[in-house]
Amino acid sequence: MADVGLVLRSTRVITSSGVRAASVAVAGGRITAVLPHQAQPPGGARLVDLGDDALLPGLVDTHVHVNDPGRTAWEGFTSATRAAAAGGVTTLIDMPLNSIPPTTTVRALEAKRAVARPQAHVDVGFWGGAVPGNVPELKPLHQAGVFGFKCFLLPSGVDEFPQLSPAELDAALAEIADLGGLLVVHAEDPRLIAGAAAPSGPRYADFLASRPREAENRAIAGLIALARRHRARVHVLHLSSAEALPLIAAARREGVRITAETCPHFLTLTAEEVPDGATEFKCCPPIREAANRDALWAGLADTTLDCVVSDHSPCTADLKSADFGRAWGGIASLQLGLPAVWTEARRRGHTLEEVARWMSTAPAQLVGLRTKGAIEPGRDADFAVLAPEESFTVRPADLHHRNPVTAYAGKTLYGLVRSTWLRGTKIADHGTPTEPTGRLLERQPEA
Numbered sequence: 001m002a003d004v005g006l007v008l009r010s011t012r013v014i015t016s017s018g019v020r021a022a023s024v025a026v027a028g029g030r031i032t033a034v035l036p037h038q039a040q041p042p043g044g045a046r047l048v049d050l051g052d053d054a055l056l057p058g059l060v061d062t063h064v065h066v067n068d069p070g071r072t073a074w075e076g077f078t079s080a081t082r083a084a085a086a087g088g089v090t091t092l093i094d095m096p097l098n099s100i101p102p103t104t105t106v107r108a109l110e111a112k113r114a115v116a117r118p119q120a121h122v123d124v125g126f127w128g129g130a131v132p133g134n135v136p137e138l139k140p141l142h143q144a145g146v147f148g149f150k151c152f153l154l155p156s157g158v159d160e161f162p163q164l165s166p167a168e169l170d171a172a173l174a175e176i177a178d179l180g181g182l183l184v185v186h187a188e189d190p191r192l193i194a195g196a197a198a199p200s201g202p203r204y205a206d207f208l209a210s211r212p213r214e215a216e217n218r219a220i221a222g223l224i225a226l227a228r229r230h231r232a233r234v235h236v237l238h239l240s241s242a243e244a245l246p247l248i249a250a251a252r253r254e255g256v257r258i259t260a261e262t263c264p265h266f267l268t269l270t271a272e273e274v275p276d277g278a279t280e281f282k283c284c285p286p287i288r289e290a291a292n293r294d295a296l297w298a299g300l301a302d303t304t305l306d307c308v309v310s311d312h313s314p315c316t317a318d319l320k321s322a323d324f325g326r327a328w329g330g331i332a333s334l335q336l337g338l339p340a341v342w343t344e345a346r347r348r349g350h351t352l353e354e355v356a357r358w359m360s361t362a363p364a365q366l367v368g369l370r371t372k373g374a375i376e377p378g379r380d381a382d383f384a385v386l387a388p389e390e391s392f393t394v395r396p397a398d399l400h401h402r403n404p405v406t407a408y409a410g411k412t413l414y415g416l417v418r419s420t421w422l423r424g425t426k427i428a429d430h431g432t433p434t435e436p437t438g439r440l441l442e443r444q445p446e447a
């Protein structure tokens, strides 16, 4: 079938070389050219004029817990990828735990792919898991196309995905280094967490005290030493303690291959504002004080922090009881990450270009997706169309993830996602997802 092509025209196209008025030509699902704003569309191409709405590269969210199969009452591929599409996310990488089976064998990976394939509204890739005893599985998983391996240093919250002991971590990282792979880590020190008073009851302050920042700092220091020793690539997931930033910055200056991400909730919410009993704000590591949030923004500005990704980790509403000791830890924000981060970014004088780098370009780079993460010829025609000056109030009923519990309920956010495009096809229009045209992604061998 002849592809007559498409042109998206906007006065604010966020390209890899700056913001400009441009017409972006698309054919065969790829960007073919970034043309002057008033350029005549190539013969027969359909012109979509976006006016002053900003055209961003589609977001790449490398930290999503879809939980399918096995815990589909919590979330599933249809609901998660619909939420993603509505929120401007065109690629997500699924975490290996909370689904049953967890993605710790090739067989489990294939089971997850079979379930995801017909449901995907956006492109979906998979992390593998490193758990006790599965070192022999890491190479087959790597060859089968997982984007890297996740591990825990302390209990994960689900029994079927145990943490690694220090010796097991060392063995897993040695293997991953041999493969040229990537280890992504939930970095909290188990002894320091075990030594803190266990949380119970509705007070957020008690929960916060149970997950001290020193636990993150110490775990990250240990990971830096391991990455250095194995010359391995290690990535710190969901960094909350800003005190760890100088350690990471110093390690990188010295050539250690360590990167770090943070999350919309750490950048936009503060411990001071969490009401007692409001366990929709519970996650591990926790949302910390306002001064810590300021320091995380400084870490983004000085590029110590590479990416901002959701750590979307929902559960059923009943598991979010008012007791911080018992409630499931996880914040669901897949659909809201872009407006949440943009709202705080604009207040602090950051640009949409920076937001696109944190939420699209850098996460695509982290997982080696060379066809994602930028508006330039040759990349996939994945876009988020954003009205940056328009605001809205978050209503859980407008969210597409399965259990629309959210820490952002009632908040007024800037940045309305008008539409989302995947390989040149509109997959969401004014918050309503359309066709499930997503594909499954595999890690691309290094160029």
Ligand SMILES: [Zn+2]
Binding pocket: 063, 065, 095, 311, 313
């Ligand atoms: Zn997570």
